[in-house]
Amino acid sequence: MQVELLYHTPDVERAIATAARLCYAPVGASELMETMPQDRIDSVLSTIMKGGHFSTLEHVSYTFAVDGVSRALTHQLVRHRLASFNQQSQRYVKFDNGFARIEPETVKANEEAHEIFEKCMADCQDAYQKLRELDIPKEDARFVLPNAAETKIVITMNARELLHFFEVRCCNRAQWEIRELANRMLELVKPTAPYVFMDAGAPCIRGGCPEGKMTCGHPFPKVKRD
Numbered sequence: 001m002q003v004e005l006l007y008h009t010p011d012v013e014r015a016i017a018t019a020a021r022l023c024y025a026p027v028g029a030s031e032l033m034e035t036m037p038q039d040r041i042d043s044v045l046s047t048i049m050k051g052g053h054f055s056t057l058e059h060v061s062y063t064f065a066v067d068g069v070s071r072a073l074t075h076q077l078v079r080h081r082l083a084s085f086n087q088q089s090q091r092y093v094k095f096d097n098g099f100a101r102i103e104p105e106t107v108k109a110n111e112e113a114h115e116i117f118e119k120c121m122a123d124c125q126d127a128y129q130k131l132r133e134l135d136i137p138k139e140d141a142r143f144v145l146p147n148a149a150e151t152k153i154v155i156t157m158n159a160r161e162l163l164h165f166f167e168v169r170c171c172n173r174a175q176w177e178i179r180e181l182a183n184r185m186l187e188l189v190k191p192t193a194p195y196v197f198m199d200a201g202a203p204c205i206r207g208g209c210p211e212g213k214m215t216c217g218h219p220f221p222k223v224k225r226d
Helices: 012-022 029-035 038-051 054-059 071-077 111-133 138-144 159-169 176-192
Strands: 002-008 061-070 083-087 150-158
Touching (some): 002 176, 012 038, 012 054, 038 054, 054 159, 061 071, 061 159, 061 176, 071 083, 071 150, 071 176, 111 138, 150 159, 159 176
Antiparallel strands (some): 002 061, 061 150, 083 150
């Protein structure tokens, strides 16, 4: 899996604080953006994050490039509807020379399971190739390609949606592949807005587990803040 932060709103925390402060300021946003001192930014961010006034977080966005993940992952990913996605198309990309695949570690570690997996992938490729040889268009031949097929995707989320994404996908109960993606994305955004993403991640970082009987039983230790 390769995850790259392609772009984000410049000066993230200043932009958020500006949007929040505008509601109460007699001057315009452009002046606030230029003149607000750092201590005032910190104070505004503290009020926002502690009070849950997260609409201001929607004014900043992040764009990621993700390669080397499975279609099983992206089927989960696009359920996050407050985001934008562009994915490598199986309608237009040819896989006549084979498709890359993502193999779970549980399968790879078991010799018999690995053989079953590889045979299935080979059968899928063979079926795809034969359909193409019969002049079946790519958009129809792709129906035999598996969830394991490797794909590439560009993701854009605003900071508010990222916090929600990290909350549900960094959790131990999330599927392992999308959990790895979420953790890598979190590592990339933290340096851009340390205060905003200070407590980002699974809910148990901030307190108890909300999963009830579905809890993993191994919550992250609660982070103590001054």
